[in-house]
Amino acid sequence: TITSLHSGWANDLRNSGVAYQVTGDGRYAAKAREILLAYANKYLQYPLHTKNGEARIGGGRVGSQTLNEAVWLIRICQGADLIWDTLSESDKQTVAEKLMQPAAREAILPHKLGVHNIQCWKNSAVGLVGFLLNDQELIWEAIENPERGYRKQMQDGVMPDGMWWEGAWGYHFYTLSALWNLTEAAHNCGLDLYGDPLK
Numbered sequence: 001t002i003t004s005l006h007s008g009w010a011n012d013l014r015n016s017g018v019a020y021q022v023t024g025d026g027r028y029a030a031k032a033r034e035i036l037l038a039y040a041n042k043y044l045q046y047p048l049h050t051k052n053g054e055a056r057i058g059g060g061r062v063g064s065q066t067l068n069e070a071v072w073l074i075r076i077c078q079g080a081d082l083i084w085d086t087l088s089e090s091d092k093q094t095v096a097e098k099l100m101q102p103a104a105r106e107a108i109l110p111h112k113l114g115v116h117n118i119q120c121w122k123n124s125a126v127g128l129v130g131f132l133l134n135d136q137e138l139i140w141e142a143i144e145n146p147e148r149g150y151r152k153q154m155q156d157g158v159m160p161d162g163m164w165w166e167g168a169w170g171y172h173f174y175t176l177s178a179l180w181n182l183t184e185a186a187h188n189c190g191l192d193l194y195g196d197p198l199k
Helices: 002-023 026-045 066-086 089-108 117-133 136-143 150-157 169-188
Strands: none
Touching: 002 026, 002 066, 026 066, 026 089, 066 089, 066 117, 089 117, 117 136, 117 150, 117 169, 136 150, 136 169, 150 169
16 A cells, blocks of 8 residues: 555665664665655645545545554654754755655644544654754644643543553553654653653
8 A cells, every 4th residue: 555655665764764873884874865855855745635535634645644644754753863964954954844844733733632542643743853853842742732742641641550541452552652752752852751650
């Protein structure tokens, strides 16, 4: 499917970034840059769509729902971060203005779910864009927003026994998979989100 292809390219970008960090071989950074800029130059040409082909909030440009868009964008951000210091200022501006900002602000943020596992994925995607671009507004949306940010998720989403409120272990661990991306990025940027509810 098209979603699988996009997922594969996002994985290739992140894996190339990891390979660059481990080996220092510029060929890996160059491959990651190629994928990243290809998306930056195409992203806004992809129509906003739902699984039914509707151009409305809740859909995405790469994926057919904001969940798919967020999962994809997290890997794109992680890969970009791993090669960010190899990019020119022009490349960084292109990525920020034509890919990262539109994905976070126009595709993901308008879709509001409150305390929910999908919102945790969206928070992580928006937060990673915020940390990568030093965009304090996006960081606030991801973490501090009183209706749906990370702190609200931890306050209202974690039950006294430590279980995620949606009640199934699948949702519990899927939510943890989402939260890890944001909490670790925040930690690497000097913000400790590893509190008792997450533990």
